[in-house]
Ligand SMILES: Nc1nc2c(ncn2[C@@H]2O[C@H](COP(=O)(O)OP(=O)(O)OP(=O)(O)O)[C@@H](O)[C@H]2O)c(=O)[nH]1
């Protein structure tokens with residue numbers, strides 16, 4: 676990907692990304708804020724919400740993106756065949772789950788791995804805490820993450836999203852979650868003008884849908900900004916290098932490098948320090964399952980790319 680800022684032109688923040696169309700905002704969060712509809716110059720160029728773009732104006736309120744400032748980090752997903760940028764230059768990934776519909780703990784592990792890999796902080800939000808009969812089951816499902824030291828913030832977006840606000844102040848955050856967890860409800864509470872902005876774009880795109888279909892970045896009154904992203908059912912991590920995956924599970928780190936074989940795959944090899952830790956109960960079986968699953972996906976993707 677090109678990081679060409681030498682081209683000159685105006686700079687702005689990518690505040691919305693829909694297909695090959697981007698909204699770039701100059702003077703973001705100030706009274707001088709201006710929104711420009713942009714397309715990328717190159718066929719293959721891809722940008723994400725949170726990118727600092729260089730663009731050349733091409734008409735009233737329109738422009739062409741010609742370059743990009745270097746990214747601090749990039750959140751993206753990929754499988755054997757495709758990759759999709761989610762957001763760039765993040766301080767915090769807020770993983771939203773809910774008491775209902777049910778959520779996937781594997782999805783949480785995927786988000787945490789993506790965050791570890793790009794060194795981005797995380798926070799787990801358990802939404803719909805008002806549906807109290809489902810609360811204990813959801814807490815039990817989150818227990819392995821709590822045991823790892825992850826903070827879980829319980830709230831009800833419909834009743835009161837305020838407990839989240841101080842954790843977002845001054846940072847650039849993204850809400851990620853499976854569909855239906857309440858991300859849009861949270862955004863609409865935290866950013867009152869979000870609903871109108873979403874409707875406007877949906878009408879412009881003629882999608883007429885009420886679910887989130889594109890990523891959008893909003894300024895927060897407390898300083899900082901927040902990105903709403905489309906609900907994800909799949910969060911592939913095919914781009915994570917196989918040899919970097921184990922260290923993306925922080926609880927594996929004390930044992931890494933202690934296996935008998937240097938190229939241990941932590942499967943059935945004798946003298947594997949990770950499977951020994953698993954057997955002793957020092958690694959949670961769900962997390963080890965997630966590791967195995969994601970590793971096999973990465974292996975599959977590597978095989979596909981080599982044309983096996
Ligand atoms: N009881 C209860 N319902 C909630 C709460 N938050 C959201 N909901 C409901 O859950 C449903 C889904 O909420 P959305 O905000 O659309 O979920 P989303 O995560 O944005 O879903 P996608 O747009 O598909 O990604 C809606 O019917 C909301 O009214 C909550 O705190 N309590």
Ligand SMILES: [Zn+2]
Pocket residue numbers: 934939940941942944946947948949950
């Ligand atoms: Zn091993």
